[in-house]
Amino acid sequence: MYSFANDYSEGAHPDILEALCKTNLEQLPGYGVDHYCQQASDLIANACGKYHPTVYFLAGGTQTNAVVISSMLRPYQGVICASTAHIAVHEAGAIEWTGHKVLPLPSTEGKISAPSVQSYLESFFDDPTHEHMVWPGMVYLSQPTEYGTLYSYSEMKSIYDVCRAFHIPLYIDGARLIYALESPANDISLEDMCELTDAFYIGGTKAGLLCGEAVVFPKKNTPAGFITMVKQKGAMMAKGRVLGIQFYSLFSGQLMHDIGKHGIDAAEKLKSVFHKHCIPFFLETPTNQQFVVLSRKQAARLSEQFVFERWEVLENDMCAYRFVTSWATDDEAIIALDRFLNTL
Amino acid sequence: MYSFANDYSEGAHPDILEALCKTNLEQLPGYGVDHYCQQASDLIANACGKYHPTVYFLAGGTQTNAVVISSMLRPYQGVICASTAHIAVHEAGAIEWTGHKVLPLPSTEGKISAPSVQSYLESFFDDPTHEHMVWPGMVYLSQPTEYGTLYSYSEMKSIYDVCRAFHIPLYIDGARLIYALESPANDISLEDMCELTDAFYIGGTKAGLLCGEAVVFPKKNTPAGFITMVKQKGAMMAKGRVLGIQFYSLFSGQLMHDIGKHGIDAAEKLKSVFHKHCIPFFLETPTNQQFVVLSRKQAARLSEQFVFERWEVLENDMCAYRFVTSWATDDEAIIALDRFLNTL
Amino acid sequence: MYSFANDYSEGAHPDILEALCKTNLEQLPGYGVDHYCQQASDLIANACGKYHPTVYFLAGGTQTNAVVISSMLRPYQGVICASTAHIAVHEAGAIEWTGHKVLPLPSTEGKISAPSVQSYLESFFDDPTHEHMVWPGMVYLSQPTEYGTLYSYSEMKSIYDVCRAFHIPLYIDGARLIYALESPANDISLEDMCELTDAFYIGGTKAGLLCGEAVVFPKKNTPAGFITMVKQKGAMMAKGRVLGIQFYSLFSGQLMHDIGKHGIDAAEKLKSVFHKHCIPFFLETPTNQQFVVLSRKQAARLSEQFVFERWEVLENDMCAYRFVTSWATDDEAIIALDRFLNTL
Amino acid sequence: MYSFANDYSEGAHPDILEALCKTNLEQLPGYGVDHYCQQASDLIANACGKYHPTVYFLAGGTQTNAVVISSMLRPYQGVICASTAHIAVHEAGAIEWTGHKVLPLPSTEGKISAPSVQSYLESFFDDPTHEHMVWPGMVYLSQPTEYGTLYSYSEMKSIYDVCRAFHIPLYIDGARLIYALESPANDISLEDMCELTDAFYIGGTKAGLLCGEAVVFPKKNTPAGFITMVKQKGAMMAKGRVLGIQFYSLFSGQLMHDIGKHGIDAAEKLKSVFHKHCIPFFLETPTNQQFVVLSRKQAARLSEQFVFERWEVLENDMCAYRFVTSWATDDEAIIALDRFLNTL
Secondary structure, three states: OEEOOOOOOOOOOHHHHHHHHHOOOOOOOOOOOOHHHHHHHHHHHHHOOOOOOEEEEEOOHHHHHHHHHHHHOOOOEEEEEEOOOHHHHOOOOHHHHOOOOEEEEOOEOOEOOHHHHHHHHHHHHHOOOHHHOOEEEEEEEEOOOOOOOOOOHHHHHHHHHHHHHOOOOEEEEEOOHHHHHHOOOOOOOHHHHHHHOOEEEEEOHHHOOOOOEEEEEOOOOOOOOHHHHHHHOOOOOOOOHHHHHHHHHHHOOOHHHHHHHHHHHHHHHHHHHHHHOOOOEEEOOOOOEEEEEEEHHHHHHHOOOEEOEEEEEOOOOEEEEEEEOOOOOOHHHHHHHHHHHHHO | OEEOOOOOOOOOOHHHHHHHHHOOOOOOOOOOOOHHHHHHHHHHHHHOOOOOOEEEEEOOHHHHHHHHHHHHOOOOEEEEEEOOOHHHHOOOOHHHHOOOOEEEEOOEOOEOOHHHHHHHHHHHHHOOOHHHOOEEEEEEEEOOOOOOOOOOHHHHHHHHHHHHHOOOOEEEEEOOHHHHHHOOOOOOOHHHHHHHOOEEEEEOHHHOOOOOEEEEEOOOOOOOOHHHHHHHOOOOOOOOHHHHHHHHHHHOOOHHHHHHHHHHHHHHHHHHHHHHOOOOEEEOOOOOEEEEEEEHHHHHHHOOOEEOEEEEEOOOOEEEEEEEOOOOOOHHHHHHHHHHHHHO | OEEOOOOOOOOOOHHHHHHHHHOOOOOOOOOOOOHHHHHHHHHHHHHOOOOOOEEEEEOOHHHHHHHHHHHHOOOOEEEEEEOOOHHHHOOOOHHHHOOOOEEEEOOEOOEOOHHHHHHHHHHHHHOOOHHHOOEEEEEEEEOOOOOOOOOOHHHHHHHHHHHHHOOOOEEEEEOOHHHHHOOOOOOOOHHHHHHHOOEEEEEOHHHOOOOOEEEEEOOOOOOOOHHHHHHHOOOOOOOOHHHHHHHHHHHOOOHHHHHHHHHHHHHHHHHHHHHHOOOOEEEOOOOOEEEEEEEHHHHHHHOOOEEOEEEEEOOOOEEEEEEEOOOOOOHHHHHHHHHHHHHO | OEEOOOOOOOOOOHHHHHHHHHOOOOOOOOOOOOHHHHHHHHHHHHHOOOOOOEEEEEOOHHHHHHHHHHHHOOOOEEEEEEOOOHHHHOOOOHHHHOOOOEEEEOOEOOEOOHHHHHHHHHHHHHOOOHHHOOEEEEEEEEOOOOOOOOOOHHHHHHHHHHHHHOOOOEEEEEOOHHHHHHOOOOOOOHHHHHHHOOEEEEEOHHHOOOOOEEEEEOOOOOOOOHHHHHHHOOOOOOOOHHHHHHHHHHHOOOHHHHHHHHHHHHHHHHHHHHHHOOOOEEEOOOOOEEEEEEEHHHHHHHOOOEEOEEEEEOOOOEEEEEEEOOOOOOHHHHHHHHHHHHOO
16 A cells, blocks of 8 residues: 555654664753754744744644644634635634634635735724624645645735735734745745745654644744644644654754655656546646546545545536645655556 | 753653554555554553443644543633642643633642532532533543642542532543553552543653653543544644554553553662752652752752752742653763762 | 614613612612522423423523533533524624634525434534534524524424434524514514424513523523533622523413514515515515615615615625614604605 | 522612613624614723723623733733632633643732742742743733732832833733722722723622623733633623613713712621620621621521621631622611621
C-alpha cells in the first residue's frame, strides 16, 4: 500500500529525528525557554529578511488558530474566512469554543477575494443594526488553501490593504506554508508574509516534524499576555525543546527548502501521471494537494493499493478525490500509481 | 551543572526514542486511529486488571485536565480540588477558560481529606442560596500531589465514597502517576485506580515520553462526543502515532516499572544525602519530589552546580527548595551533590 | 409621527401596567419564587392542555435563547437554524459566546424544511470526518419567523420527527408567538407546541409586557441546574415578581387573546391599505410583520410621518421595508397611512 | 408579616412607577437610544460634577458585573476581589462563565485593603512562574460591601493608587450605592467615584426601580464594542425606555436622595431598637444592612412576624441574622419589631 492520504502519514524527516536523538539527554529548561527555541526563533527571524518578527512555538494547528485568533479579537468580534476554511469546517468548533463567531464568505477554489472582503465589511458597517451583530475583527486566510491553491502577492496585498483600511488584522494559517514557498507558482516570500500580515504560522506537522507550529508576529505586535494564553489553551509543551530542536533543524541549512521542494516535485510527477492517463482534474494546483475525478468503481480499484481521500461527491457516480504528496513521498509510489492506472 | 529542576529536563527515555525511530517511516493514519494507539490502549487496559477501561491519548497535561473536566461537568458546576492543585494555580486559568469555577479546599501537604470534601458538599446543599452558587460537580485529586505526597487506598476510597454519595465523579491527575506506582509507600494499583475513580490520566511527559498523556475512563463512561471535544480543545495530535508508539513502548515489558523505579530509587538516594548532611526537610516524600530547607546563601552556592527550584519563602532568610528526580537522574549527580554539600 | 417600527415601541399594555401598580407594595420574595410567578406558571400550564409543562420566567429574549440552547447542548454540539434566524444574525454572537457554533441552513421566507434538516443531519453523520466537526445537537425554529411567516402543524411535526429520529431536541423561539396563536392561518396551539417541541418560549416583550419571556419545558425535561444557569447568565431578575405579575396578568382572562388579535387585526387592515394603493409586497404574511417594496424616494416621503425599517436593498433603487403592528397599533395610524399613500 | 429580608421586596418607588405610567404609550425607539435614556444619562453625568462620564443602562446586576468585567479584562487576566464579594459567591460563576478567574483576597467585614492588594500584586509579579498563572487584571470592590460596610475616601484612594501603579483598572459594584451616598459615615461623592475608579455602576434594583443598573465609565474609557457586548450577554433591554425612564425619574429632583435617606434613617431606627433590647450586633454598619446575633430559638420566634435572613452559623446555637431596610421600610415595621422584642 502506498499512501497519498495526507502529508502527515510518516513520523519525522530523518534529519529532524536525528536532531532529536542527538540532543536527547541534554538537560534543558521547559516551556520554550531553552536555547534551541531561541536559536530556532533567530533562524526564522533571519529567514524573514528585513523584518525582525517575534516567534512562538505551539504544539498543534487547531490550538494555534484558536490561541492566535482569540488573543487578537475582542469578545464582540468574529473572524472572516473562506467557507471552506479549516477553522470553519474541520476544527470541531474550536474558534466558537473561544466565544468567537466564524464569518464564512463564499469561496472559489478555497480562496476569497479582496473585493468580497471589502464588500462584506462595507455592508456590515452600513447596516444600521450592526451593533447587534458580530463585528468582523480579523481576516483569516490559508496559504496554501485547503484546496491547494495559492494567493498571489498582489491578491494577498489587496486583502491586506482592505484589512488596514478597516483597522483589522490579517492572519494566515500556514499549515502547509512550506509547500507554498517552494512552489514555482508562488511569489510570496517569508519576508513578504511579514509585510502583508499581522500574524501567520509556519506549519511543522505537515513539513516533516513530529508536531509543532511556529507563530510569527512580524511587527512587534505580540498580543499582551500571549505566553499565558498559550499555556491557558494547553498549547505550550512542557518539553518545549521538542519544538525548538525540530524547528531549529528545519531552518538550518537547506532542510526546509529540500522538504518543500520534494513535496512539490512529487506533486508535479503525480500530475504528469494523471495527465498521461487522462484522469480529469477536479482541481489541478501548484502545491502538494491534487484533486482528480474518478468514478466510485475506479476509486475502489485504486484503493486496493493506494490510500487517498474522497473530497466531494459529484454527479453520475463520480467523486473528487484528493492525492497529497510530501517530503516523504517516494518515487516508487508514483511509479506504482502510473503502472496501476494502466490497468484501470 | 546537574539538574534536579524537574522530571522533564531531558528528551525521551532512549527506549522510547528508539521506538519512534524504528517506526518512523511506517505510513499510518492520523488522529489516533493507528494500530499503535490501539495496541497501547490494549496494553493499558490489560494493566488495569479486571477493568476494561477506554483509553485516549492527548498531547499535554493542561489540555488533558481542561478536556476531561469540561467534558464531565455541566455549565453550572465547578471542580473541587486542593488549594495547591495544579489546576488551581499553574494552568493559567485553563479551567475557568472553559467556563468552570475551580473550588479550592484548604490542603495539607498537597492533600485534601474525605471529611473536608464531605463537609464542603453538605454545607453547599444546606445553604438555602445554593442555587445562586456554583455547584460542586467533580472532585479532582493529584496522585502523587504537587507536593510529592500520596493518597493511600483508604484515603482515596473515602473520598470516592463521598463522591458517590453526592453523585459526582472523582478525577485523578496522574501527571507523575508512574512514580506513585513504584513508590514502596504506595498501596494503589492501576486496577485500584479504576475501582476508585471515574477518570484519571497516566502522565507520559514526566515519565520519559516527549509528550503525551493517557486518559482512562474505567467504567465505560466516556463522555459523549469526547473525541470531538479533544479535537475542539486542540488536544488531538495530527500524528497520533507519536502518542501511540510512545505509550505502546512505555507499557511494553518492564519499561514503565523501570522508569518509575529509577526515579524513586534516585529520590531515596537523594534523601539519604540530605539526611547525611543534616539538611532539614520542608517535606520528605515517598515519591520523586523532595523539599528541603536552605538559607538563601546556601541555595546560591548550590546553584553554581545544581539546578533546582525555590518552592516557598520561609522566615529568617530561609526558603524551601524542591529537588526532583526522574528516570534520567544520574548517580553521578547525586554523588556530586553529596560532595558539594561537604563544602557548604 | 406614527410608528410601525416594531412591536415594542410602547411600554406595557395598560392592563399589565395596572397589575404592576396594584401589587406594587406587596412584599414578595425575590428571584422568581413569589406566588405570582407560581400562579403565572400554573396558568401557562393550563393553557397547554393535557401537557403539564414546567415554566421559567427570564428577563429577555437574547438571554433566553442563550440560556436554553447552552443548557441543552453539550460542548461539541451546535444548533441548526435558518440562515435568517435571530440567533444567527441579530444576537451579537450570543450563542457563540456560550461556546456553540450556529449552523445556518438556507431558508425560504424565514423557514427551513424537514427534508433540508434531514439531509443536513444525514450528510453530517455520513461524513467520515464528522468527529472533527461541530455536531448538530438541536434544531431552532422561530414561530412566527423573523419574516412573519408561520410553520404549519404538519411542517413543524415533520421537523420534530426528524429531530426525534436523530435524538436531538427541537426548540422554538416564540418571541412573537402570541401573534402566531391569533393568526387565522395558524393551526398550532400551545398544546401542539408542547407535543411538537422539547422547549419553547412565549415572548412577553413583544406581547405587551415591559420585559420578560416564559420558557416552557413541556416534557418534564428541564435541564439539571437550570435555575443556576439562568442566574449565571444574568437572566434572573432580582424582582422576579415583575415577570410573574405580568405573565399572570397576560394569561388571566382574555388578555393574551385580545393582545394577539389586536395585532393581527391591525396587520390585516394594514395589508388592505397597501393593496388598495397597489404597493407591491415583498412578503405578505399571516402575522404582524408585513414587508412591502418602495422606492427610496417613496420611503423618504413616508418617513416624514411614519417610522418603519428598511429590511433589504433591492435593485433599481427599490428596497423592502418592514411594517409591524402590535397590541398598541392605533386605527388612526392606519388611517393616516391610507391618507398619506394617496399623496405618494 | 413585615419583611426585613432585603431591599428588593417591593415593586418600584411610587414616583418611579408613576413615571412609567405617564410615559407608557409614548412611542420610542428600542435598545436604549430613546430620549429618556439620553436624559437620564445627562442627569447622571451632571451628578458627577466636573467629570463627564459615559453612562449605559443594563438590565440586572449579575449581567452588569459580567459585561463590565469581561469587557475590561483580556483572556489571561482575572479579577481581584474580597473573598465575600458577590461575584465570588452568589453569582453562580457568572464571571468564570466568561472565562475569567475570580481571585479572592481575605477580607474583613467585607473589605479588602490597599496593602493586601499591593502585596498580592507584588507577589504575583515576583513569582518566576507567574506567566503560568492567571494575571490579576482588575480590582473589584463593592460600595457598600456585601456586609454593609463602607470604604472611606482615603481607603478607596489608596486602592486606586495601587491599581494605577500596576496599570489595572478599579471597578466598583454599586448595587446599593444609593445607600452609601446617603450614609452620614460616607465621604465619597459620585464625583469622587469618578476620580477614584475606572468604572462603577449605580444600582437601580435595590434603589426603588423595577430593575436596571447604570454603568458609569468616568474617563472616556468605554471599552470598544461595549454596546455589542451588552447585547451579546443579553443585558440590553428591547424596551430600553424602561431603564431610561426609571433612571431619569430617580435622578430628577430629590428622589435619589429621598430614597437613600429613607433607607438609612430606617436603618438608624432599627439599630436603636436592637440596642434598646440589648440584642448584640454581629456587625453594626453605617448603611442599610444590619447584622445581629440571635439564638435559633429567638430567630424562630421572630420569624413568626418578621422576614429576615440567616447570614452565618455561629457557636452555641447562635447565628448571625441580616436585617435590611430600604426606601420602602415602614416605621410601622420597626415599631412592631420593637414591640415584639419586648416579648422575646
